[in-house]
Amino acid sequence: MKKISVDHLARVEGNGGISATIDGKVVSDVKFSIYEGPRLIEKLTIGLTPEEDVSMSPRICAICSLSHKNAVLRSMENALNIKIHPKSYLCRELMHMGEMVESHSLHTYYLSLPDYLGYPNAIAMASDFELEVKIALEMKHFANHIMKVLSGRYIHGENPIIGGFGTFPSRDELIFIKNRAIQFMPFVKKTVDLFCTLDYPDVPEKETIYACCEPGNSNYGFWGDEILLSTGEKFFRDDYQKLTNEFVVSHSYCKRSRYKGKPYSVGALARVNNLGERFKGETGKMYKKYFNKRWHVNPLFHNAAQALEISYCFERIPELVDEILKYEEDPKAVKYTAKSGKGTGLVEAPRGLLIHHHEITDGRVSLVDIITPTAQNAEDIERYCQIAAQKLLDSGKEDKIKERMELVVRAFDPCISCSAHMAEVTHTPSGSWKNKLEEIRKNSSPVYIGAGQQDRSDDACGIDIAQKLRGLGFKDVWLGSEIIRDDKLEGYTEKNTLVFFDAVDFNEKAGKITVLPLEYILTHSSISHKFVPFAASIKNLSLQKNAYVVGIQPDSVARGNKISPSVQKAVREILNHLRN
């Protein structure tokens, strides 16, 4: 077994790593790791006033601090039943534009572009692309300026408060922002052209589900009261858990999210896929010019989607300023009398759907639930890295795996500081099949299936295990031939996990045990043929997703009735483990 790992991912926000484990011909395990320590953010503000919470929660993340600010404010104002003045609403949107442009311009030009142009960092790139680097810096600077004017300072500004703002920007400040935005348009168009025409590799490409806020009124936008999925489904804000279904995995402190058992993606690419048809003006034209089917399946297009959103923001900023200027009076922050309540705030942070949920009891915060975009993307980041690593391994480009995985992780623009739910990820040591089996048994009721052929020496090991399990009195044990012939799997639900036992050739030492998701096996051509009939016989799709293969490396699968000693030993180990 071999491990490829990037221990310190550079040019991402925060401290994280990615690793892949290779079992012979199969990429068996991909882990996106977070080295940030636990911060217990959701517990810090329990017992404090809503105002103190609004000050502290955005400290989760510096780069998305205003998204957190907007999300916590929307959540609190829903909980305390506050309707803010339209001017406050518009100013918050303008403030959000600042953060979006700042984050996207930093990510596209400084964190991602060096990958595509072959430089270690933007400073090195500056010698050859001085103009681009300088104008991108100007753009970022302008976005910081918007954030500073609206929120008080660039990071962790305290001017946005429950019920509105402490102070509003002056007319001059607003006019400056509008004019400057218009001046940037030629460079913005160049930015879109540049990032939409980069040569994005076609590995990995695979469908996923995209989730984002529904801005309403057929508009593009960065918040809403509903969540919209690429499947067409919608959820009201308080029902967010129907999407996120947070769960704990035993190999990680990072809570994960899956929708109906499947990983999903959030972020600029999700928004452009779900809402891109709503772009108007220049952005709409450029969307029509560049958007194509590959954007549906290739996470590397995140960068292109971010460029389109930069353009959307620059077209929206002048409109917003005009709308704000219609209100001459500065409204006072709305006072509230409610002492208790529950609320949810949905916002599109630059890197995707951000959810804050708060409960207030007797004027004090009593419950906080925060779901960050990176926590939601973690599963898809691993999935796409696995697909990329496997494809590269299959085509003999093992040396490219490390670099490509880094490219994929970076495309998602992960913000590791968002560690509300994230902390250290522990790597299961090699030979960790016991832990995996334990996890399966702990979280669901397993159905054991012995696969293989009786008359092919070691290939009989799966059947041997199944028969012995029956002998030990285990229920829900089947032979592969039975499930293909007799539909024995009808009646099982997503609460069950299918566990296949079989001899699997991983190019390892005979008797080595490996547990892999059936999905992984099916994507690998050289060993998938054994399992295709099973996969086809599993009619319940959620069961198919919830299936694992416990593979034993065979010594020989020649015609014969004898299982080799090393495989016999592995069979005993598995039985002993399951018996306890």
Place this chain on the structure above:
Amino acid sequence: MNNGKLKIGIYELTGCAGDALLILDCEKELLDIFKAVDIQSFLMASSDNRDGKLDIALVEGSVSTEREIEELKDIRERAEIVIAIGLCATVGGIQARFTDPNEWKKKYKEVYGDIEMTHTKPVQSKPIDAYIKVDYYLPGCPIGKEQFLDLFTRAVKGTLPERYPRPVCVTCKYNENDCLLNKGIPCLGPLTADGCGSICPNHNVPCFGCWGPVEGANLTSEYYLLKEKGFDIESIKKRMANYSGTKLIDFLKQFKKESK
């Protein structure tokens, strides 16, 4: 390559990465900063990082895992001067709000359950001076650009600036703000270290204390001032806890002594 430039490393432990981000935010000065010194390590900005001897290490974030303790000790060994930047490195950050180890353990369990970590164990968040000697402290959540550039330009010339032993109120007065305390709004300005430019009172918002407690303040006078204005001292202390991290204990001791 020794080009006579100072070797500098910028490191991030547990936190929001806001201080490293603020350094990147010095757009106009950024290219000059990178030219003036030899940046050996800055993960947020570059993938080309080295782990050699350093003249100055800037460390952001609190120490929250055993891995970070090791990393920090290694940085200390390699660096002539270690500077703590930001609230998390200087006082432990908001995540060090639970100063009682038992309370921390309880909350930790509430969030993460009973899962046993095998790779690196979490530890209660502490400022970096809980583990290593620190040569200079630059407070702030996040650090202020002016204070950072001040520190940086001096450090490049081989000295460190004097610290800022004054509360937010000093700058607030320069900015000619109406005192929020006079309006009956509980503002933590008198107890909080200066450096933000009194940004919150400038916006008519009370100070939340995010620079941490001010050193060398006349706490006796502050205590009576707040009491005289009719503020509940207990709730003031509770508010101070949000951004004081582990330094709250010293602060409260002193506050108690002074208020007798």
